[in-house]
Amino acid sequence: MHSSPPDQNFLSHPKGLASWLFTLDHKRIGIMYLILICLAFGLGGFFALSIRLELMRSGEQFMDQDTYNKFFTLHGAVMVFLFIIPSIPATLGNFCLPLMLGAKDVAFPRLNLASWYVYVIGAAFTLFSVVTGAVDTGWTFYSPYSTQSSTSVISMTFGVFILGFSSIFTGLNFVVTIHKMRAPGMTWYQMPLFVWGTYATSVIQVLATPVLGITLLLLILEKTLGIGIFNPEMGGDPVLFQHFFWFYSHPAVYIMILPGMAIISELIAVHSHKKIFGYKLIAYSSVAIALLGFLVWGHHMFVSGQSEFSSMVFSFITFFIGIPTGIKIFNWMTTLYKGQICLTTPMLYALAFLILFTIGGLTGIFLGALGLDIHLHDTYFVVAHFHYVMMGGTVIAFLGGIHHWWPKIFGKMYSEFWGRIAFVFIFLGFNMTFFNQFMLGSQGMPRRYHDYSGLYKTDLFERYHGFSSYGAMVLGVGFLIIATYLIASLFNGKAASNNPWGGLTFEWATSSPPPTENFREEPIFKHGPYDYDKVLPENI
Amino acid sequence: MEQQGTFNLPPAASTLAPMYDQLFYFIYWLSVFFFVVITVGTIVFAVKFRKKKGEAFRLTSGFCHNTPLELFWSVIPTILMFVIFVWGFRAYMQFFVIPGNAMEVRVTAQQWKWIFEYPEGAKSDILVVPDGKPIKLLMSSRDVLHSLYIPDFRVKMDVVPNRYTSLWFQSDHKGEYDLYCTEYCGQQHSVMTTRVSVRSDTEYRKWIEENSVTPTGDVLYKRYGCNTCHTLDGSPGNGPTFKNILGRQETMSDGDVISVDENYLRESILEPKAKVVQGYEPVMPTFQGTLSPDELDSIINFIKTVK
Ligand SMILES: [Cu+2]
Ligand SMILES: [Cu+2]
Numbered sequence: 001m002h003s004s005p006p007d008q009n010f011l012s013h014p015k016g017l018a019s020w021l022f023t024l025d026h027k028r029i030g031i032m033y034l035i036l037i038c039l040a041f042g043l044g045g046f047f048a049l050s051i052r053l054e055l056m057r058s059g060e061q062f063m064d065q066d067t068y069n070k071f072f073t074l075h076g077a078v079m080v081f082l083f084i085i086p087s088i089p090a091t092l093g094n095f096c097l098p099l100m101l102g103a104k105d106v107a108f109p110r111l112n113l114a115s116w117y118v119y120v121i122g123a124a125f126t127l128f129s130v131v132t133g134a135v136d137t138g139w140t141f142y143s144p145y146s147t148q149s150s151t152s153v154i155s156m157t158f159g160v161f162i163l164g165f166s167s168i169f170t171g172l173n174f175v176v177t178i179h180k181m182r183a184p185g186m187t188w189y190q191m192p193l194f195v196w197g198t199y200a201t202s203v204i205q206v207l208a209t210p211v212l213g214i215t216l217l218l219l220i221l222e223k224t225l226g227i228g229i230f231n232p233e234m235g236g237d238p239v240l241f242q243h244f245f246w247f248y249s250h251p252a253v254y255i256m257i258l259p260g261m262a263i264i265s266e267l268i269a270v271h272s273h274k275k276i277f278g279y280k281l282i283a284y285s286s287v288a289i290a291l292l293g294f295l296v297w298g299h300h301m302f303v304s305g306q307s308e309f310s311s312m313v314f315s316f317i318t319f320f321i322g323i324p325t326g327i328k329i330f331n332w333m334t335t336l337y338k339g340q341i342c343l344t345t346p347m348l349y350a351l352a353f354l355i356l357f358t359i360g361g362l363t364g365i366f367l368g369a370l371g372l373d374i375h376l377h378d379t380y381f382v383v384a385h386f387h388y389v390m391m392g393g394t395v396i397a398f399l400g401g402i403h404h405w406w407p408k409i410f411g412k413m414y415s416e417f418w419g420r421i422a423f424v425f426i427f428l429g430f431n432m433t434f435f436n437q438f439m440l441g442s443q444g445m446p447r448r449y450h451d452y453s454g455l456y457k458t459d460l461f462e463r464y465h466g467f468s469s470y471g472a473m474v475l476g477v478g479f480l481i482i483a484t485y486l487i488a489s490l491f492n493g494k495a496a497s498n499n500p501w502g503g504l505t506f507e508w509a510t511s512s513p514p515p516t517e518n519f520r521e522e523p524i525f526k527h528g529p530y531d532y533d534k535v536l537p538e539n540i
Numbered sequence: 541m542e543q544q545g546t547f548n549l550p551p552a553a554s555t556l557a558p559m560y561d562q563l564f565y566f567i568y569w570l571s572v573f574f575f576v577v578i579t580v581g582t583i584v585f586a587v588k589f590r591k592k593k594g595e596a597f598r599l600t601s602g603f604c605h606n607t608p609l610e611l612f613w614s615v616i617p618t619i620l621m622f623v624i625f626v627w628g629f630r631a632y633m634q635f636f637v638i639p640g641n642a643m644e645v646r647v648t649a650q651q652w653k654w655i656f657e658y659p660e661g662a663k664s665d666i667l668v669v670p671d672g673k674p675i676k677l678l679m680s681s682r683d684v685l686h687s688l689y690i691p692d693f694r695v696k697m698d699v700v701p702n703r704y705t706s707l708w709f710q711s712d713h714k715g716e717y718d719l720y721c722t723e724y725c726g727q728q729h730s731v732m733t734t735r736v737s738v739r740s741d742t743e744y745r746k747w748i749e750e751n752s753v754t755p756t757g758d759v760l761y762k763r764y765g766c767n768t769c770h771t772l773d774g775s776p777g778n779g780p781t782f783k784n785i786l787g788r789q790e791t792m793s794d795g796d797v798i799s800v801d802e803n804y805l806r807e808s809i810l811e812p813k814a815k816v817v818q819g820y821e822p823v824m825p826t827f828q829g830t831l832s833p834d835e836l837d838s839i840i841n842f843i844k845t846v847k
Pocket of ligand 1: 249250253296297299300
């Protein structure tokens, strides 16, 4: 085995822009994704903040209806398709998965690079539509409005269609990697739970994404060739579009959250130096969630006019899927018991996840209950619910994961002090923004409203909206702090040890940052990923 | 009788509402319970088992499995979920089984207006109903998806083109309530709101009588939502302004030039896509079948006179 000299790592060698753009190294591809995904998050965040400022008071503030409609569409589309779906798998997944398996790279390094380029092309089409007048259909592109809208729906949906391939490539690559590239001696039940979560996610990416692709293609055909598929004016069925769309987009919710859960399992075990509670149940429940996730799409359509019988079945399965999720939370909480807990920045995010994601999950029960959904559907209650899941869950986990693996990726420690300060801003800002939106919604405020003046409930709505907008600013400051100290750490951060948190998985056994070939000596599987009761961590 | 709302829910002004509210508060208190258990558990563990300053890593407990505990937190939530599912389903069916004696109001949704048509033939852009009587709304859309939502009644249903959907409610509480569109439907989605007025039976009859005569064109102009796309003062909109429209020379998308007269106006309203004015999108819905012949006359008469 060829091994690089000790002073060389994957960041420092080889040098030059071309060596990055044509790299086949999963770690470099992970970083290239990370850069684009952070930019996408910034862009989506800009739209979010603008929306919040517009809604701060009743009446038009500074955006007219058309701009507002475009902004909330772009916020949704950018956050969903450019940020959150690729976020964890393409960045931390890419970086950590081969390392955790003790492998040199993913199974298909070229496909991996291709997926990055496909992402760039897809993003270009999506953003091209922003330049050419943007889209005002909502990220859901519901027909017949999307068929009729004169905005650049085609360019955007085509962009999303392309992005789907990037997602499929990554998923496929990971599935094969996990099956074929585990270190000698590592069985399925000895894989870190991050790998299990990534596996479940990849399966959904491969199976569900084509359906979105087909749906969007049909929409494009309808718009360009006038073939009636969804638009009733041409003999189509608009409810069919919703079925197709959610057949992908509900499983996509799990593409977003499962990797978050995967990170949390690592963070909690490592930072509490404790064997994870219920390993197998956590692993199985990821897979169970992934599979059951295909059978609940109709819970987005309880008041769409679908039959009551279908609604009943969808509601039932929806509750069923809640149970493995609940079990995971109890498992993570119990893992803390009798641990040796370090309240580091990543751990703070993991604990915040337990609290915020619980709120997200519990409020899902309100929405899954058929009768209640009639009242709550398409109100801010739903907005609050999925932000608690997507942001309180996935984004918080992502932040935790970034902080956790940052020393490994860049070989530098960030400022723990600023890390905690930023955490406080994020935690408070997030709750200020979204918690009151539950009340806003259960009091009746509909989604996607540019203005809420002239209603009987205007005063009530204004109180909640105003508070939300202040929260969004606090949240924004939190993200700016994070960006600042993380970037600063690259230049003046302390050098990180190989194993700063005392982890037992393979990635902590190699140097920080790792050499191009990941491990200087062939890694041998000696102990389980969470055997904190048997082995003491090394190289701290 | 004024209904009071709570911190979480608006006033329960329909006969269905109390049932939903009970379910809501059942789930609410369960959630509070589980939330407290998890939050307190997390915080207590995190503090109690914290690594002391300067303490070295040691081997920790191998506690990772406990069958009774695991059964407990799987089975109890499963039972609770089942209870909620059944409860939710029963509430849902109450909403879908429409009482046979319900009074039927036809609802037409169009970008960005609601039109209500009563059994007696009257039409209006607010929903006026008698109290103490089940009301069925039979709804359809003329263009894109909309959704009719009355928070204080806890009812909502999508309104779909080329298909009927329906919902019902009964309110025993006289008063005025908000009615919203909750399915995003384009530019003016957020102004597609109106109100529901629940009145006594006699007040309702009186109102119906007053509204049974064909209103003047300026009222119809607003009722049918022409005002959401056409202005009267010459300012731009989604459609051409009505100011000085009679006799105006207009270029069509196929290049023809037309001088606007009564027949052209009539055709534009009944078959808007037959001739599309250059520079505009063909987004105007047809009003064939919506406007009665009298209404059509009076609206054309009105448009002609806008100066
Ligand atoms: Cu869903
Ligand atoms: Cu609407």
